[in-house]
Amino acid sequence: MLQVKIIRDEKQRILTGLRKRNWQGAQLKVIDQIIALDDDRRATQKELDDLLAEQNRVAKQIGQLMGQGKKDEAENAKSGVAAMKEKSKEREEQLESIKSRLEDLLYSVPNIPHKTVPKGKTPEENKVFRAWKGELPTLPAEAKAHWDLAKDYNLFDLELGVKLTGAGFPVYRGQGARLQRALIQFFLDEAVKAGYEEIMPPHLVNEATARGTGQLPDKEAQMYTCERDNLYLIPTAEVPVTNIMRDEIVPEKNLPIKMTAYTPCFRREAGAWGAHVRGLNRVHQFDKIEIVQIEHPDRSYETLQGMLKHVMGLLKKLELPYRILLLCGGDMGFASAKTYDFEVWSAAQQRWLEVSSVSNFETFQTNRMQLRYRDADGKIQLAHTLNGSALALARIVAALLENNQTDEGIRIPKALQKYTGFSMIKR
RNA sequence: GGAGGAGUGCCAGAGUGGUUGAAUGGAGCGGUCUUGAAAACCGCCGUACUCGUAAGGGUACCGGGGGUUCGAAUCCCUCCUCCUCCGCCA
Structure with a gap:
């Protein structure tokens, strides 16, 4: 606001x-x-x-x-x-x-785009901020999409999810479940190494919290609700984690405040279904590690770049081809002043999949939340909030499976092996 | 889920209808003293809205909401939270 x-x-x-x-x-x-x-x-x-x-x-x-x-x-x-x-x-x-x-x-008024945000109406007008410099991996003609690989190797089961819950709730199993857990552990470890405090927040939040980060009233339809108790399932860890600081006045010297959390994310994705949403491309429940910073207004754009670097580091370690988009005014989220999206190349589908979105919200959230700091003169000012996915699992898994398929099995990137305990997914 | 108790400023803790935005102590900040530090002493030490160029006014806020009254932190209703005991339970 x-x-x-x-x-x-x-x-x-x-x-x-x-x-x-x-x-x-x-x-x-x-x-x-x-x-x-x-x-x-x-x-x-x-x-x-x-x-x-x-x-x-x-x-x-x-x-x-x-x-x-x-x-x-x-x-x-x-x-x-x-x-x-x-x-x-x-x-x-x-x-x-x-x-x-x-x-x-x-x-009803969205955040004002930063002066460096390009004009544009549609996703096509987003600017490629950093293109993939190397070759994109090419796969043999018989290469399979991740939903087929999942069947071959018993990694996750969408039909089973339908039985238990409904469409869009994958059941991971065996090496697939293990891979999920490995990625979560890896991403959290990396964030902690980068100085973020690890948080384990509730997965249900009340109305005031949903309002604080702007899910209410703008995006009510995106959230699952527990009406009887007047609670919402979180669509991202950003919601509970940023709200930790709601109604606080922090000393300037405590900035930046850096927090990270793994949570499942629940999204109704009402009306967002189409041909390109097979498999893990778009699901109602997925796992994500979020990084959040509360920062001084003078440094928040520097910090935004730092968060980009962090995400780049993760993708590099996962050996995934990626590119970074600078979103145009028309494609940016309601609350954001500047957003970069990360996309990884999904070799079997031959398309880019969004796996992270890193944004500076400036004072848009802190104004609602009354999250402020006291500056050197004792004056109280609104802080800036930033957050980013680091990273969202489902699509990372999709790309990982597709890009690394071989005749012998699916290769696990080196950095991940100590977490999975195996270097190759086998039948 | 049942019974009882409690929610006051950064913290602790007074205050049970009348100039109380709120005693006192601690923390913090500034100063005196000191070679420096500690101690001691002095001063400052809430947020929001609003009027004003400013100095300085006004209003609201003692868990949330509502009520009684000329007047409420103080009385009443309601909701929430925490604590204790009982029950249930991973």
């Missing part, structure tokens, strides 16, 4: 930013509506405060008169209070209504 103050002070920059997200014409009027409503809010607030101040004054006066034993005068002073109370009640209701309308409008 953007700060009203910034919308007021830097209106032109905000409008320019929204245009980069392909907002136009009537849509942009929201900004003027917000400013007008905020004017209203201030005026109403002032009226209410003045009324309350007067009531406080009378109450104090009555207190003093009572103290002096002047009962009659005290009774006298009470006349007129009722009318004032009625009026302030009215103003208060007005103020509540204005505030809630204002909040609704603010929730």
Whole structure:
């Protein structure tokens, strides 16, 4: 959520930013509506405060008169209070209504893209930030996609998932399950080595938490809900982990705060099904290791680059061909100011699969969350939040299986072998 | 799940209807003293909104929400959380 103050002070920059997200014409009027409503809010607030101040004054006066034993005068002073109370009640209701309308409008405005974010409407207009420099692996004609390999080697079973739960809930087994566990362990170890504190958060969160990172109200349809208890299954560890710092004021010297967590991720992916979502390409439950940083605004873009390096390191160790995209304004997530996507090459499918998304949210989340730091002058400022997948398992597994298939079995990258305990998946 | 108790500032902990945003202590920050440090002493030490160029005002907040009252941290209702005991249980 953007700060009203910034919308007021830097209106032109905000409008320019929204245009980069392909907002136009009537849509942009929201900004003027917000400013007008905020004017209203201030005026109403002032009226209410003045009324309350007067009531406080009378109450104090009555207190003093009572103290002096002047009962009659005290009774006298009470006349007129009722009318004032009625009026302030009215103003208060007005103020509540204005505030809630204002909040609704603010929730509808996405984050402003960073100045380095390219223009564009569709994923096709994303910029290749770092192309794969080597050769892409080529496989013999009889090479199989990962869903077929899974059957050959008994690695995971989607039909079985349907039996237990429904479509999109894979059951991993045998060497497949072991591979999952190995990847989780590997990614967590790497993150801890890079200075992130390991966190094991709850997999269900309440409404305030879902609101803090922006899942509510924008992406409600993406989450599984437990209505009876008013809880949400997390779509990513970002949600509980970032919210650890909600409503905190941290000393500047504690920044950056670096946290990592492995969690399963649950996504409804409503309406996202199509021909290209076979196998593990898109599932409702997958495993992901997330890295999160709370950073000083002056350093957050440097930190973003650092997070890219971390993810690059992981992919290198997994020996997977990858490329990095800089997302254009039209393809970026609602809350992000700048996002890089990582894609790995899936050799059997002959396509790139997104395995990580690394973003700087600037103050968009911290404003909602009231996550702030105290600077050297003692002033309280909103911190920046960043996060990235490091990494999302399902598609990594897909690429790993496909790219490394040989006549003898499926080769495990060296870095992973000490975690799997085997160097080759065999029948 | 049942019974009882409790939720106050960064922490500990007073406060049971009237100038209480909240005693006191600790921590922290600044200063005096000291070669330096400690101790001692002095001062500062909440957040948000709002009016104001500023100085400085105003309002709200003592777990959340609602109510009673001229006036609520203090009384009432409700929800949440924590603690103790019992039950159940990986």
